Amino acid sequence: MPLDVFCLFFGFNPIFRTNRILKYTSFFEFNHRLESLMDKAYTYRVLRTTGYLLFALHLNACLYYWASDQEGIGTTKWVYNGEGNMYLRCYYFAVRSLITIGGLPEPQTLFEIVFQLLNFFLGVFVFSSAIGQMLDVIGAATAARNSFRVCVDRTVAYMNTYSIPKSVQSRVRTWYEYTWDSQRMLDESELLKTLPHAMRSALALDMNLSILSNVELFKGCDTQMLCDMLLRLKSTIYxxxxxxxxxxxxxxxxxxxxxxxxxxxxxxxxxxxxxxxxxxxxxxxxxxxxxxx
Structure with missing residues (x-):
């Protein structure tokens, strides 16, 4: 509902815009749709997590200015003294407070002490959550690459254990690198096993039906027969x-x-x-x- 029209009669008041909070689901729907369209969704996830962190610092800066206004601007060493750009000064305090860098003025009153304690506790949870989420995003983005590296290292260790000739080892490494560069996975059949039969059939038809259709041996064959055959094919690189x-x-x-x-x-x-x-x-x-x- 456009409650902003009340500002024409009562003046601007943020309370008239609080109903916009109910649209928060649109933000998560936007994230879901955007990630489904991106080839490298982890890049956007890193940027989104960074945005969450900056927004948390923004809220903390606003709370610090509110606390300074409650105590009185410039009344103590802990509150904002009213000099310079108020937003940058408060944001600077929020960054140093939430990250617990130290070097901040000591709170003087009971209100300031309680506010600063809550600020420290909030900083521990916010940054631990942000760092944990960032590690999860980076780990998910590099999981396939790490699994590939583990497989290569095991194969190399096996060949060294049995003193395989260097020429053979070189060809094995070349096969691994070429396979990864061409399809970004070692065995695509393992990935397709997790999909339902109908989806596996659709993917197989889209990827390889045009190839089998042009083969003289399979011309005139029924489409269902070709589909069943495609599901049993295995990709091999030489x-x-x-x-x-x-x-x-x-x-x-x-x-x-x-x-x-x-x-x-x-x-x-x-x-x-x-x-x-x-x-x-x-x-x-x-x-x-x-x-x-």
């Missing part, structure tokens, strides 16, 4: 020079090239490039042909 399969091995898997190229080597020395498979190509499949009489 580095240049890696052998995916070799002649004579028992084929148990079918591969679909999503990105990059795969060379088929043969010849007497096994170094001749017989074919180059590009994105959308299928290999490793076993085809059955029914004999006709």
């Amino acid at each position: 580095l240049p020079g890696d052998f995916i399969c070799k002649e004579g091995e028992i084929g148990k898997e079918m591969y679909v090239v999503k990105q990059g190229e795969v060379q088929v080597l043969g010849g007497t020395d096994g170094a001749q490039v017989l074919a180059t498979l590009k994105a959308g190509t299928v290999f490793g499949e076993i085809r059955y042909q029914k004999d006709t009489p």
Whole structure:
């Protein structure tokens, strides 16, 4: 309700704007929607936590000026003396008081002592909460990276324990770095397991249906069949020079090239490039042909 219109008849009074406090839910709804749209929501969370801290200092500065006005401006060494910019002076007092830096004038009256004690207690809770929330935000933002680093360190320790050749260790590290740079996770299937079946199907269709639809082997297949197949696919990354399969091995898997190229080597020395498979190509499949009489 626009209670501000009462200011036209009774003059400006902040009491007429108190009903705006009921709109606090809009602020949290705005935060929720904004975070859902941002790629790096933790950046906004850090800024929001900093805003909370600055606003708490602002409220404390206002309370200090109110306390100084109650005691009388400039009546004691503890209250605001009325010199300089009142807001900056009070804000400076609030910062030093809540952070408990020290060096503040000693309170003289009982009212000043009680106010300063409450100020110190409030500062302990406010800054401990702010620091804890900041640590949670930073920890959540770097959780995936830390988990990746732990996995790499364990693998490196394992290879050092068994004296794996340096060339192999270098390729393992390169695979880890390339996998992280390309998809920011080591196993995307573990992430999708937490989603309901309908959402996993929708994500699989959006990400990979266009690839399977262009594969000659799957043309004309039912959409539901392709969807079921997509849910069973696993993402695998190979580095240049890696052998995916070799002649004579028992084929148990079918591969679909999503990105990059795969060379088929043969010849007497096994170094001749017989074919180059590009994105959308299928290999490793076993085809059955029914004999006709």
